[in-house]
Amino acid sequence: MSEIAATTQNSSNAASLLKRIAAQGGYEAGMMLRNGEQLLLAIILPLLAMIGLVLTPLIDGVSDTRINAVAPGVLALCVVSTAFTGQGITTGFDRRYGVLRFLATTPLGKAGLIAGKALAVLMVVAIQVVVLGAAALIMGWQPFAHGDPVSIIATAIVFILVGVLTFTALGLLIAGSVRPEATLAITNLVWVLLAAVGGLLMPVRHLGGIWGPILEFLPSAALGDGLRSAFYHGEFNGIALLSLVIWGAIATLGASRWFKWD
Template sequence: MTQPSTQRPGNAASQAQRILCQGRYETRAMLSNGEQLVIAIVLPLMALFGLTFTNLLDGVETTAINAATPGVLTLCVVSTAFTGQGIATGFDRRYGVLRFLSTTPLGRAGLIYGKVIAVLSVLAIQVVVICSTALLLGWTPAPGGLPLAAVLLVLGAAAFTALGLLIAGTVRPEATLAITNLAWVLLAGIGGVLFPAASSPAFIRPVIELLPSAALGDGLRSALIDGSASGPSLLILAVWTVLAGLAATRYFKWN
């Protein structure tokens, strides 16, 4: 005669364990996707070389590589956390992957936190690749600003992941694809990512300075070039992280 199961409810995985498992799954999925790797590695490397061997950043720092590296690190965050996650999540909704996840105890918050873990894991790889390449090109960051830069990267990854998920969870996949790609181009060009917000036209500068892209880009430039902390950048990123995270948790739709 078959004995009844003796597994106790207490043996179920905790929410933290579920989030870590989701994070590992998301990380493997991102690293196995060729398009994601192009966005995550190839395009930032192209931007690094392009900005280093041109005069586009004259006046920002004494050497082009020192001026270019903080912006390219910001581009890595936007590429992976916002564009990459937004597109992937949008099409996961279309193909029913998220509908399946909605039947599990993971929940919206668990899905978001799992994706943040994946973004941070891939971002760590990006940072190693970009910083190693930059060092070979003569990059000399301010040592005192390195811990602050790490904090800014984590905050930026959280903010842009939440924004990407908010878009992917509320509009159609085609719209997500268009919005995130267009935003990537605009933020890279005039959103304070590759170029300081101070270099933007005066009539739009107050708006750009409030964007998370400008906060992250200018904050990293202050930390890695001058070794100084930018209080406004930290505050703006923290506010965007909280607001976007709450909005994504509240309005994200599984299907």
């Protein structure tokens, strides 16, 4: 009887699934922020991109000032840096060393582990938005010059949340289907390409050429355009959000189908 009572007591004291997810998310977010390479990807490189574009004429003509043109794209770059590249690399090497397989057998479970990873990305992205948003404000950014602040903030939050889910799914799809070394190469290469010509830092139509209409269908362009529409014009870009949701659904289905835990 005493053993049964002890088991019942232990079961009643077990953390709920939400608490386990929160604990896992907090742990992974802390690990990401303590990792020098992740910090470089999350904060330093987006900050350097913002400073570089403000000091050069590459983005002239997109908005009324360079910093107003650059800042929304840098926030989009933050999402891709953490959700896609950072989480993809971390998950790939966790998979190699058996961490994923081990955690999937704990009470956290596979679904809880994935939810914890998404929560960790949200935590880190929130810090990125605060830090880089503050840096942009110091450089003269006027985020509410063209619309209602409440509406602009709400729109930006929607696009950032959907962007986090979409690019986390894309990162997990790659990390769970190829070798860690390939994940490292692919995610870093894609990050560079999306930052340069994928519609993150500047609208693809600003690049010119015949590739613009094709590149507009990329999830990076949808995220960048959604944030730019909010901060440039105070508008909600429904087409961009729909594109981002479709990409997220495809990536989620792909990850659930092809992700390998070991």
